[in-house]
Structure formats: C-alpha cells, structure tokens
Amino acid sequence: MSDREPAGRPPRLSRRGFLAASGAALLGAAVAGSAGNAAPGPEAVRLGDFWLFGRYDEGCTELGFDELDLAPVQLPHCVAPLSWTGWDPASWQDRWIYRRHFTASAGERHTARFDGVMTDAEVHLNGRLVATHHGGYLPFEVELPDVVAGDNVLAVVVDGRWALDIPPNLPRSPGPSVIDFYQPAGIYRTATIAAVPRIRLTDVFARPVDVLSPGRSLHLTCTLDAPVAGQVTASVRQAGRELAHGAAPVGGKSVEFDIGGLDAVRLWDVEDPALCDVVVTVRSGLRVLDQRVVRTGFRDARFTPEGFFLNGRRLKLFGLNRHQWYPFAGGALPDRVQRRDAEILRRELNCTMVRCSHYPQSTAFLDACDELGLLVWEEIPGWGHVGDDAWQRQNLADVAGMVVRDRNHPSIVVWGTRVNEANGTTAMYDRTGRLARRLDPSRPTSGALASTTGARYAGDDVEILAYNDYTARRGAPFQLRPPRPGLPYLVTETIGTLAGARAYRRTDTPGVRQQQAELHAKAHDLAAADDRYCGLLAWCAFDYPSGWQRSLGGLKYAGVSDIFRIPKPAAAFYASQVDPAARAVVEPGFAWDFTSQPSGPGPGSTIWSNCDRLLLFLDNRPAGEARTRRGDFPHLRYPPFTADLVVPKGRRPQLRIDGYVGEKLVVSRRFSGDRGSDVLSCIPDDPELRADGTDATRVVVAARDRFGTLRAGTTGVVTLELTGPGDLIGTPTLDFGATGGAAAVWLRPFAGPPSTMTLTAHHEKLGTATATIRATQNTTRS
Structure with missing residues (x-):
C-alpha cells in the first residue's frame, strides 16, 4: 500500500482497463440472493468492485465527465483513510463522488439499492438526477429510468458534512463531537442493482399471531408497487419442509390474509433460534409476476412489571x-x-x-x-x-x-x-x-x-x-x-x-x-x-x-473488548456466564507476568470461571484451591473465584488451573511465567473468503505465551506484509506498546479467480508469524 493510496483502495487501473473490467464484472457477477427482510430480488447483483471515487467536482455527475483523476475503489467504502485511533472528522466533512459504469439490456426495468450511505446522497443516472436520500443508517431504493443498451453511468454524490439537518446531526451545535460517536462518510454498506419485474412485491410483513396457542397463525401483509388483479400465495417452510400454505385474491396494491395450521412450527428461542422461510408469489392467471422470500420466526416476547x-x-x-x-x-x-x-x-x-x-x-x-x-x-x-x-x-x-x-x-x-x-x-x-x-x-x-x-x-x-x-x-x-x-x-x-x-x-x-x-x-x-x-x-x-x-x-x-474486538479482562466475566456443559471456562482476571509485578498478581486475585472447583499448581506442584466469591456476587449464576498468588521474587513459575464440575476435570489451563518463550501469533477468523470483492476477515496479531494466552504487557513494533491479490485494511505497522500486545487488521481479496493471500507479521523479539487465506468463487456467503 503506497503513501498515496489510502487503506481500502485497490491498485489503480487504466481507464480502458477499468471500463472493460467494470462491464465484465457486472455481467458476470454472482447472484446475491438473500433471506434478509428487505432484500433485493433474485436478479440483484452486488456493485462491489470498480467504482470510481474522488472529491466532488463541477460536472462530476455528467455522462461525459473526465474520470482520469478518480480512483477505483471497492464497496463498502470509507471516503478517508483512518487509523485505529486519532480520527479527524475534517477528513470526511465534504462532498464526494462515486461513479459506476454498468452494462444492461434496454427495455427492462432496473433499480439500484443502497443499504447505507453516510450521510446524504444524490443518485444520478447518465447525467440525470433520479433520487435523493437523507440519513446514513437506512436503505433506499432508486428507480433507474432510461437505462440504455451498452454503457450506463450511475453517479452518487455523497455529502458527509456535519451541517445537515438530519438525525443524529445537529448543525447549529459546535460540531460532530456534540454526539458521542463519529460517523465517517461513504457508501459504507452494500449496494446492488437489479433488473426487476414490471409489477413487484415491494414489502411482505409476516407477523406471527397467538404464538403460544395451538391455533397459532401467520398474518401476511403484502404490498405491490402497482395495482394487479390476481392471486397471492404463500408457503411457510421450516427446515426445508412446508408446514402450511395459504392464498388470497388481490385486486389492488395490497392484500392481507392469515395462514393457519402452524401448530407444528418450532418456536424461535435464544437457545434454539428456529427460523421459517415464507415464500410469497404473485400471479395473474397462470403467469408469475413476482416472488419474494422473507425469513421470520415464531416467538412470544413480553416485557412485564x-x-x-x-x-x-x-x-x-x-x-x-x-x-x-x-x-x-x-x-x-x-x-x-x-x-x-x-x-x-x-x-x-x-x-x-x-x-x-x-x-x-x-x-x-x-x-x-x-x-x-x-x-x-x-x-x-x-x-x-x-x-x-x-x-x-x-x-x-x-x-x-x-x-x-x-x-x-x-x-x-x-x-x-x-x-x-x-x-x-x-x-x-x-x-x-x-x-x-x-x-x-x-x-x-x-x-x-x-x-x-x-x-x-x-x-x-x-x-x-x-x-x-x-x-x-x-x-x-x-x-x-x-x-x-x-x-x-x-x-x-x-x-x-x-x-x-x-x-x-x-x-x-x-x-x-x-x-x-x-x-x-x-x-x-x-x-x-x-x-x-x-x-x-x-x-x-x-x-x-x-x-x-x-x-x-x-x-x-x-x-469489554477493544476496538479490534479483542477481549479485555472484563470480557472474562461475560465468557464465564455459560453452562459448563456447553463450554468450560477458566479465565484469570490478572496477567501471569512478572515484569510489572515481580511477586505475581498477589493476594485476592480473581479467576472468572463456571466450574465448581479450581485447583492451582505452580510448576505442576499443588498450590491450593481457589475460593468462591459467592458472598460478593450472590445472584450470579457463576460467581468468580479468588486465589492468593504471591510468588517469591526471582521465581517465574508456570501456573496451572484445573477446573472441576462435580468430581470431573473439565478444563485445564496453563500460563507461562517465562517471557523468553513468548511467540507472535497471526490468526484469521476465516481461512477462506469469496473472491468477489465483497468479502473480508479479521486477522488478530498478538504476543502470546507458549500456551496461547495473550501477553498484554508486550511492547515493540510489528511490521506487516501482504502478498497475493487483496487489500490490507489497516496499517503496515502495529505498535504493541499502544495497543496492549495485540491488534488486528482486515484482509479483503480482490474480485477475480481463486487465489491465496498471505499476511506475514514480524516482531524484533517474538519473530515471525503468518496467516494464509484462500479466496474462492464457491464459498458460502456470510
């Protein structure tokens, strides 16, 4: 990543190469079918790659605008390069232009959908303003009239300035620091374009009724964008099996009806989130006008005194x-x-x-x-x-x-x-x-x-x-x-x-x-x-x-976790509040590190656990049993333990904590007191991504003891190098002294054929670690 190209931007293409790639990418894009509640239809394709981006300029929405100085970017996209801290709101407080070439068949009806643009947007098609939208947190869909055969240009003007009279902004206040969170500008969520039916289902609300009754039903409200004389049918399916179906005539733009016979439906619950698909079809005679799939779940949630x-x-x-x-x-x-x-x-x-x-x-x-x-x-x-x-x-x-x-x-x-x-x-x-x-x-x-x-x-x-x-x-x-x-x-x-x-x-x-x-x-x-x-x-x-x-x-x-999503000691409390049959947890509330604490963590050291008993060992020799803190936390399902962990100066023993449920050993954790055996780790959340330009994963880079526990007191600089066709969303150096011995970056493969990305991390004392991620064209969308 050069100094001239901010994080999140692929290398520049020539203008001719860009236009060829953008047209091919749209025509060959994968179907983006989704079970989301306001999902685009089955013809939608994602507009992830090959946008041209820059600061707003006079004429930048016109069809013939000279794009030579615009930079190719991928969506989702932020208009300004950011670090992990020290964000400067002035860097995004401006107007910006995104341009997207696409090829389509003339005579079809097309829409573009944006899941989130921060903060205001104007959408232009082939030089004509077709829509505006206010606010950065909700989607909007735009009708694209007059799409032509061949090259079309979608131009989106993004306004990220504070002085917009829309929530949460308050333009007559001192500025963006008046609210407690910053809002960097950009097309920062998914965008899609679709060839859609002439008559569409624009909304389906599937509302479960009387969920706890054997006579539970589903009330459907279906809305179309134009009047139609025909029939709406709906099939309720769970785990691939139809549970019930229903139908109603429609003679306008909306219809409501109920589907019964759902006594066998499995209820949605925090422990068993059973979902249903509702397949809704609109017909006029024998002709299918549109079909939409929405996902829901049957559950009864009540807040009471x-x-x-x-x-x-x-x-x-x-x-x-x-x-x-x-x-x-x-x-x-x-x-x-x-x-x-x-x-x-x-x-x-x-x-x-x-x-x-x-x-x-x-x-x-x-x-x-x-x-x-x-x-x-x-x-x-x-x-x-x-x-x-x-x-x-x-x-x-x-x-x-x-x-x-x-x-x-x-x-x-x-x-x-x-x-x-x-x-x-x-x-x-x-x-x-x-x-x-x-x-x-x-x-x-x-x-x-x-x-x-x-x-x-x-x-x-x-x-x-x-x-x-x-x-x-x-x-x-x-x-x-x-x-x-x-x-x-x-x-x-x-x-x-x-x-x-x-x-x-x-x-x-x-x-x-x-x-x-x-x-x-x-x-x-x-x-x-x-x-x-x-x-x-x-x-x-x-x-x-x-x-x-x-x-x-x-x-x-x-x-309780940092901005990289890496847990702090407070996260150990939350981690411990789970049935040990699902996951046995032993998480010290202290660092087993003798650099700043030569005598160890000392008396009254807390250990967060869901076990019944904890036995302690120093260099594999018994060191007593931890004491429950039930008296301090009488109502927690799993209260923490306390232990006196004072070590003679000069010793750096290994700590072992064995956790028992009843008489059964269910977990054993080891912690090294020897920093000389610490290592650098480089661990991705996902080893495989999609090679479509719209996927990414986190890679956590951390100092760890030889048993894998994060060493929070580590300092020094980690240098990163990425090889392979992808983008490093982050900085090429990480300062462990500032981040507490751990940080993260994100890797994002470019659209293209299957490939491999390798991230290599190096620390002067801890050595080198690598993460390898495969980008394929067949990975399930996440």
Missing part, C-alpha cells in the same frame, strides 16, 4: 450495547465482519440481548442475531438532543424506515422510538410511538432515558421504562436504581467510563482492568437479584471512536 418472558418462561436479559465502528474503515467493512460481532456477543460473551446504539445497524448483523438467538433492541438515530421541525420530520421517516426494514426479524423485541437520552419532547414521541405500533403492532416501543425525573414514563410514547443508569459515579459504591413499580423496567446502559476509571485500556494498570470486570459483574448481579428488572445491557461491547475523548486519542475505552 415482573420481568421479561420469552415463550412463556422468565429470561433475565443479559447483554451489552454495540457500536458498529471499526478501526481503519469506520463502518465500511463487509457483511461477514458485521456478522462476526454478533458471533462474539452471543458465542463468546454469552449475551442474550444487544442494544443497537444509537441507530439502525447492518442487516447482516441482524440476520446473524436471528440465526444465533441474540435478542435485539433497535433504535432510531440520535443522541442527547432533538432538532427543529425538519429534523423531527426526518426522525419520523427514520422510525418508518427502521420498522419496515426490520419487522420480520424475530430477534428484535423492542423498537427504540425515542432519541437516546433526549427527554421532554413528548409530542414528538407520541407520534413516533404511534407510528411504530401502526406499522408493527407486535412489539413494544421504548427509549433510553438519562434521568427518572421530568420524563413521561407511560402512555402513547413508551411501553417499557428503559434507563441509562449511571447512578454510581467514580468513587462511589456501585448501585442501581430500583425498578419503578407497575412498569416493565430495563437497564439499557450502565458503567461505561462514568463508574470507576475514565478509560479501560489493555495498557492500564492491572487494578484498573480488574475494576472494569468487577463493575460489570456487580451490575449483572444486582439486576439478577430482583425479578422486576427485565435485565441489564451494560455499556458497552467494543471501544469506539468519540469526540468526547480527544485527550485519549479520540477513542472511548468503555468496551
């Missing part, structure tokens, strides 16, 4: 908040990477719920939540303040766009129709709440409040009292406010950087890192103590870029 109930059983919601921002790319990383966040939350951190703070997030992330059994709170864009009348009109449009896009997702159990932490505008919230319930009567509405005084708790605007509980400030004993009698109560934020330290970094002292873990455990213990809490969603899963922490390099270090 006595707690949360899923399919009739009490479930204490256990979760975290998520921001979608990544190092080096902002939000512009492909679907596989978005899905990986859901996997981390559900499979590694054992969350049963995530809050999408503070905006609608990628459909790929929500699809993964459906598949993994991760419940979702989704909310409209905004943070802390409400704007003028135009801003509020856009707020209503965001409610509609969010609900219609995502109402088939069984994982979503509540709509956040209030602006986060913005109290007092009850007239607007009455409108947003009513709108959400009209579009989807199956879910409650709510909004996260910053205070419990002066706000309207019940009525048209909110059905769940959701509270960002920062009652416990630095230096005070940790506590939560009690639930409010008579209302469902959910803690939607707590801890963050307001309780305890200003930051929780891997480079901070052992005491600071352990404090974060203790606070998260205490918060969930308090919520578990009272059935009236529906649950608790702590702040937050991952570190994220924020103008509120400019003194710390522009990052908020509130995550």
Whole structure:
C-alpha cells in the first residue's frame, strides 16, 4: 500500500482497463440472493468492485465527465483513510463522488439499492438526477429510468458534512463531537442493482399471531408497487419442509390474509433460534409476476412489571450495547465482519440481548442475531438532543424506515422510538410511538432515558421504562436504581467510563482492568437479584471512536473488548456466564507476568470461571484451591473465584488451573511465567473468503505465551506484509506498546479467480508469524 493510496483502495487501473473490467464484472457477477427482510430480488447483483471515487467536482455527475483523476475503489467504502485511533472528522466533512459504469439490456426495468450511505446522497443516472436520500443508517431504493443498451453511468454524490439537518446531526451545535460517536462518510454498506419485474412485491410483513396457542397463525401483509388483479400465495417452510400454505385474491396494491395450521412450527428461542422461510408469489392467471422470500420466526416476547418472558418462561436479559465502528474503515467493512460481532456477543460473551446504539445497524448483523438467538433492541438515530421541525420530520421517516426494514426479524423485541437520552419532547414521541405500533403492532416501543425525573414514563410514547443508569459515579459504591413499580423496567446502559476509571485500556494498570470486570459483574448481579428488572445491557461491547475523548486519542475505552474486538479482562466475566456443559471456562482476571509485578498478581486475585472447583499448581506442584466469591456476587449464576498468588521474587513459575464440575476435570489451563518463550501469533477468523470483492476477515496479531494466552504487557513494533491479490485494511505497522500486545487488521481479496493471500507479521523479539487465506468463487456467503 503506497503513501498515496489510502487503506481500502485497490491498485489503480487504466481507464480502458477499468471500463472493460467494470462491464465484465457486472455481467458476470454472482447472484446475491438473500433471506434478509428487505432484500433485493433474485436478479440483484452486488456493485462491489470498480467504482470510481474522488472529491466532488463541477460536472462530476455528467455522462461525459473526465474520470482520469478518480480512483477505483471497492464497496463498502470509507471516503478517508483512518487509523485505529486519532480520527479527524475534517477528513470526511465534504462532498464526494462515486461513479459506476454498468452494462444492461434496454427495455427492462432496473433499480439500484443502497443499504447505507453516510450521510446524504444524490443518485444520478447518465447525467440525470433520479433520487435523493437523507440519513446514513437506512436503505433506499432508486428507480433507474432510461437505462440504455451498452454503457450506463450511475453517479452518487455523497455529502458527509456535519451541517445537515438530519438525525443524529445537529448543525447549529459546535460540531460532530456534540454526539458521542463519529460517523465517517461513504457508501459504507452494500449496494446492488437489479433488473426487476414490471409489477413487484415491494414489502411482505409476516407477523406471527397467538404464538403460544395451538391455533397459532401467520398474518401476511403484502404490498405491490402497482395495482394487479390476481392471486397471492404463500408457503411457510421450516427446515426445508412446508408446514402450511395459504392464498388470497388481490385486486389492488395490497392484500392481507392469515395462514393457519402452524401448530407444528418450532418456536424461535435464544437457545434454539428456529427460523421459517415464507415464500410469497404473485400471479395473474397462470403467469408469475413476482416472488419474494422473507425469513421470520415464531416467538412470544413480553416485557412485564415482573420481568421479561420469552415463550412463556422468565429470561433475565443479559447483554451489552454495540457500536458498529471499526478501526481503519469506520463502518465500511463487509457483511461477514458485521456478522462476526454478533458471533462474539452471543458465542463468546454469552449475551442474550444487544442494544443497537444509537441507530439502525447492518442487516447482516441482524440476520446473524436471528440465526444465533441474540435478542435485539433497535433504535432510531440520535443522541442527547432533538432538532427543529425538519429534523423531527426526518426522525419520523427514520422510525418508518427502521420498522419496515426490520419487522420480520424475530430477534428484535423492542423498537427504540425515542432519541437516546433526549427527554421532554413528548409530542414528538407520541407520534413516533404511534407510528411504530401502526406499522408493527407486535412489539413494544421504548427509549433510553438519562434521568427518572421530568420524563413521561407511560402512555402513547413508551411501553417499557428503559434507563441509562449511571447512578454510581467514580468513587462511589456501585448501585442501581430500583425498578419503578407497575412498569416493565430495563437497564439499557450502565458503567461505561462514568463508574470507576475514565478509560479501560489493555495498557492500564492491572487494578484498573480488574475494576472494569468487577463493575460489570456487580451490575449483572444486582439486576439478577430482583425479578422486576427485565435485565441489564451494560455499556458497552467494543471501544469506539468519540469526540468526547480527544485527550485519549479520540477513542472511548468503555468496551469489554477493544476496538479490534479483542477481549479485555472484563470480557472474562461475560465468557464465564455459560453452562459448563456447553463450554468450560477458566479465565484469570490478572496477567501471569512478572515484569510489572515481580511477586505475581498477589493476594485476592480473581479467576472468572463456571466450574465448581479450581485447583492451582505452580510448576505442576499443588498450590491450593481457589475460593468462591459467592458472598460478593450472590445472584450470579457463576460467581468468580479468588486465589492468593504471591510468588517469591526471582521465581517465574508456570501456573496451572484445573477446573472441576462435580468430581470431573473439565478444563485445564496453563500460563507461562517465562517471557523468553513468548511467540507472535497471526490468526484469521476465516481461512477462506469469496473472491468477489465483497468479502473480508479479521486477522488478530498478538504476543502470546507458549500456551496461547495473550501477553498484554508486550511492547515493540510489528511490521506487516501482504502478498497475493487483496487489500490490507489497516496499517503496515502495529505498535504493541499502544495497543496492549495485540491488534488486528482486515484482509479483503480482490474480485477475480481463486487465489491465496498471505499476511506475514514480524516482531524484533517474538519473530515471525503468518496467516494464509484462500479466496474462492464457491464459498458460502456470510
């Protein structure tokens, strides 16, 4: 990667080579069929490769614009090169142009769909303005009239400036740091183009009814973009088998009907996320006009003053908040990477719920939540303040766009129709709440409040009292406010950087890192103590870029994992809260490292585990049994242990921890005290990707002891070199001293034939490690 080409951009092509490649790529692109709720139809192809990009210039939307100075890029794309910290909002506060050549057959109907453009967009076809869109978090589809045979040009003007009167921006405020998260500009989500039928199903809402009754049914609302006289049929399928079907005549642009006979359907649950496909077909006579497949799940989710109930059983919601921002790319990383966040939350951190703070997030992330059994709170864009009348009109449009896009997702159990932490505008919230319930009567509405005084708790605007509980400030004993009698109560934020330290970094002292873990455990213990809490969603899963922490390099270090998605000690608490039959866990809350602690971690050292007993060994000699901390955390399902780990100075023994469930040894972990045996690791999340230009995977580069445990205190620079046809999304050097001994980059293969990429990492003391990733044309889309 040269100094002139920012991360995320493939090498330049000649203009002639570019035009030839772009036309061939579109004509030969793979079908992008999807089960997503607002997915493009079966003719859609992804517009990932071969966009031309640059700063906005006079005439740049015209058909004959000279493209010589534009750079080829892949989507998703961020307009500015970014580091992992120190983002500069001025680098994206401008207007930008994306141009895409494509070849199509004349006489067909074409649409283009954009899943997310930050922040405003104008779409031009062959020099003609065909659509505008406001807001960066929801999709929009554009009719493409007058497509010609041969070369067509789609030109998208992207406006990433702060001074836009749309949520969450507040143009008459000081600037982007007024909200707690940065928003780099670009076409940062998937884009597709499609040849579509003349009459289309534009929306299908598949709403399960009376789920806990033997007479459960599915209510279908089908919307077309033009009147038709014919019939709509629907088939409900689960695990490849048809469970029921139904039909209704249609004599206009919409039809509603019910499908019964679904007593055999398997319910969707956090432990068994059973999904259904609903295949909807529109016919006029014997002719099929359109067909659409939507995915849903049958589940009953209820927030009550006595707690949360899923399919009739009490479930204490256990979760975290998520921001979608990544190092080096902002939000512009492909679907596989978005899905990986859901996997981390559900499979590694054992969350049963995530809050999408503070905006609608990628459909790929929500699809993964459906598949993994991760419940979702989704909310409209905004943070802390409400704007003028135009801003509020856009707020209503965001409610509609969010609900219609995502109402088939069984994982979503509540709509956040209030602006986060913005109290007092009850007239607007009455409108947003009513709108959400009209579009989807199956879910409650709510909004996260910053205070419990002066706000309207019940009525048209909110059905769940959701509270960002920062009652416990630095230096005070940790506590939560009690639930409010008579209302469902959910803690939607707590801890963050307001309780305890200003930051929780891997480079901070052992005491600071352990404090974060203790606070998260205490918060969930308090919520578990009272059935009236529906649950608790702590702040937050991952570190994220924020103008509120400019003194710390522009990052908020509130995550239990860092911005690279690498766990901190606080993540060990979440990892331990799982049935040992599924996964036995032993995670020390300390570093077994004698550089900064010559006598070891000392007395009262915490070990997070779901075992019944922990036996300790030093150099394979018995060193006692860890003691449970049940007294400190009486309501946690799996409380931590404590051990006195004082080692005579000069010794650096190996630590072994054996975990037992009953009398059975279920896990044994070893930790090296000898830094001389440490190694460098370079581990990809996925060894195989698609060679279509729209895929990527994370590679974690870390210092580890000889047993594989991360060595957080390692310093020094790691140099990276990528060989093979792909792009390194990251920097060619990583400073372990700044990142705490571990960091990550992402690899993205170019579109083309099957190939191999090899990332080589080198550290002066730890040596060399490599990661090899194959790019194929047959890998299942993730």
